[in-house]
Amino acid sequence: MKPYDDLCANADGFFETVLSRRRDDMLCASGCDGCCQVQLSVCAVEADAVRRALGSLDAKTKSALRLKADALAESGATSDPAPPCVMLDADGRCAVYEGRPLVCRTHGLPLMYADAPDVPVDALTASAERLLVWCDLNFTKRPPERADVLDGDRLNGALALVNRAFAESATEGSADAPARFSLVALVQNVC
Numbered sequence: 596m597k598p599y600d601d602l603c604a605n606a607d608g609f610f611e612t613v614l615s616r617r618r619d620d621m622l623c624a625s626g627c628d629g630c631c632q633v634q635l636s637v638c639a640v641e642a643d644a645v646r647r648a649l650g651s652l653d654a655k656t657k658s659a660l661r662l663k664a665d666a667l668a669e670s671g672a673t674s675d676p677a678p679p680c681v682m683l684d685a686d687g688r689c690a691v692y693e694g695r696p697l698v699c700r701t702h703g704l705p706l707m708y709a710d711a712p713d714v715p716v717d718a719l720t721a722s723a724e725r726l727l728v729w730c731d732l733n734f735t736k737r738p739p740e741r742a743d744v745l746d747g748d749r750l751n752g753a754l755a756l757v758n759r760a761f762a763e764s765a766t767e768g769s770a771d772a773p774a775r776f777s778l779v780a781l782v783q784n785v786c
């Protein structure tokens with residue numbers, strides 16, 4: 596887990612640096628759950644971290660999560676807009692915050708991609724080769740500067756490398772293991 600922990604620490608560090616520099620123009624704070632209205636799936640190394648975070652929760656929290664996960668699994672969680680993430684509590688906080696997936700550590704930052712066809716057009720600022728996306732609650736006074744932007748492709752590439760090494764050395768690397776793990780399924784497995 597060390598390489599993954601380092602990757603998470605780097606993402607957290609970048610977020611904190613941008614937040615401290617642009618605090619007057621970023622509304623990210625505990626209790627803001629705008630980025631958590633999603634149904635996420637994660638790769639094997641992230642799933643391992645989420646499982647460990649779930650395992651450390653108390654019985655009451657696990658039970659509440661299990662109820663939500665079962666309801667989401669039954670409904671198919673395919674409504675539009677997507678229902679809130681199974682990990683989100685009533686106060687807008689993440690039940691597995693310390694073990695949350697890598698993408699969650701970038702919530703609120705401007706992310707740059709070579710191509711982002713699934714991102715809503717009104718959330719994009721297009722440049723010649725790259726696309727930028729960020730929460731529309733942030734950077735309303737002044738657009739992000741280059742130093743504020745996280746390269747989403749590079750981050751995903753680093754995660755893929757870390758995950759490959761993890762999967763080759765863990766049970767998730769076996770031939771019949773899924774490549775992605777939904778957070779709902781992880782809750783059902785652990786709680």
Ligand code: SF4
Nearest residue numbers: 631680682683689699
């Ligand atoms: S795992 Fe936590 S931070 Fe990520 S979307 Fe779900 S509630 Fe939000």
